[in-house]
Amino acid sequence: MTSHTLRAPTRLLFGPGPSPVHPRVYEAMREPIVGHLDPFFFEVNQEIARLLRTCYGTANEFTMVISGTGSAGMEAAVANFVEPGAKTAIFANGYFSDRLAEMAGRHGAEVVRFEKPWGEVYSDEEAREFILRERPAVVAFVQAETSTGAYQRPHAIGATAREVGAISIMDCVTSLGGMPVDVDAAGIDVAYSGTQKALGCPPGLAPITVSPRGVEWLRQRKTKPVSWYLDLKLLLDYYESAHRYHHTAPISMFYALREALAVIEEEGLEARWDRHKRNHELFVAGLAEIGVEMLVAPAHRLWTLNTPKVPEGVNDLEVRKTLMARHSIEIAGGFGPLAGKVFRIGTMGYGSTEENVRLLLAALKEALGR
Ligand SMILES: Cc1ncc(COP(=O)(O)O)c(C=O)c1O
Incomplete structure (x- = not known):
């Protein structure tokens, strides 16, 4: 076993992610770390939230970052908004919508699926008809299905979910930063993503945004989410109001995300x-x-x-x-x-x-x- 400085090979990353990292993002990761309760860290966080709102197409005050990969964003959405017994309607047309269904099931949901062959998407009418028929408590779908390369229009899903009083969850892991996401225009309540795709950052964080309606729903939730680590109310206490210690945030990854988002803002x-x-x-x-x-x-x-x-x-x-x-x-x-x-x-x-x-x-x- 040799013990000289680590040197990784330079690959041309044209797979489904991780994607190539912008040089400025690598540089940001070399900045000295501060403590996870340092005011500088919270300033960086505020900036990240501001820049994320633009990418998501939202004015949601509740926009933050989960320490974990895209799947942690998915599990945070499910753990907080799917209560045991909640009827959860899944648009099942690929691997990641299957993962959403699997997670919802583990959190005790009654899962109902609308199957489509992989590579196909749902028309506005089909989406509307499914939600009106099932009248679920939660609707979940993948906007950019990485297993198939298909883009699902979110507008009819978001609007119909609101019509029946359901919370809508949208996976934007492969769209955020590369395609319109339209959280507010589509009336989506919860959207999450990952850093390693169109944001041009290494894997490791999961940006999430929640509508005021979703925040109000959370406030009224009587039961505690099974996951302590992904409990959004506890995370809010850390990042926003009290700055109460919750976990030791991976500081360098937050620098990376801040820089990746600044690069996006500069490009437009x-x-x-x-x-x-x-x-x-x-x-x-x-x-x-x-x-x-x-x-x-x-x-x-x-x-x-x-x-x-x-x-x-x-x-x-x-x-x-x-x-x-x-x-x-x-x-x-x-x-x-x-x-x-x-x-x-x-x-x-x-x-x-x-x-x-x-x-x-x-x-x-x-x-x-x-
Ligand atoms: C659409 C989609 N959702 C969720 C995930 C899970 O993200 P991660 O692998 O970062 O946990 C991925 C990962 O490729 C994805 O493409």
Whole structure:
């Protein structure tokens, strides 16, 4: 065992995340850490909350960060808003909506599912009809389904959930910072994300935002959430009002997120969305030129994560191994019903550039022998 300074290889991260990290974010992580009760830390937090509100498209006062990855954001949403016995309606069209259903079940929910084949999404009418029929206490769905590359419009879901008095939960892990999220415009009560996708930051934190209606619901909740660590009321006491110790926040990751969000503000959120859309479209056009088709219909594709179909007779694992061996390029394969059928290729955050798209296309063309 050698004990010299650690050196990690430089990979080209074009998988479903983590995505490439902006150099300014790496630099921010080298800043000296302060204590988790230091006023400077809370100032950084305030700034993070302000910048996150813009990305989420919300005025929600309750916008904070969970110390944990995207799944911690998901579990915080479920643990706080799904009470034992609560009927929870899940739009089940991919791996991460299955995870939402699994978590809700573990928290004691009565789960009802609206199944769709992976890669498809729900029309406004279908969403509305499901919620009106089930009249659930909670509705949960994934806006940007990383297992399929499909984007779910949130507006009809949010509006109908409010109509029946349900709390709506939206997973924005692969949309935040790369595509419109529209929390307020869609009337969503709880939205969470992760740092390692279109925000251009390492994995490790889960930004979450809760509507005033959601906060009021929480205030009235009689039972305590089973999870102590993810109890949003306790977290509020730490980050906001009393600054009472709750856990030792990972300070360097908060610096990283602050810097990633500052980079987004400087670029301009709409300019950033345009960049993601442009590079996604360039990639899709280049794939078409080499005869590779996409899984998802054009109107429902994510700009952050592309799912080209694996061409007939091609072994996806061999292609992925070749890309890694020859170019240090990481992409991912499909899983579940899409195993062996699609590639999952990220064009997100700092990684979404024209130069990267051209590099990816050239490497893929070579690996596919086209
Ligand atoms: C849509 C979606 N939700 C939740 C998660 C879970 O996030 P994490 O892996 O950071 O825990 C992911 C991770 O890829 C995701 O893509």
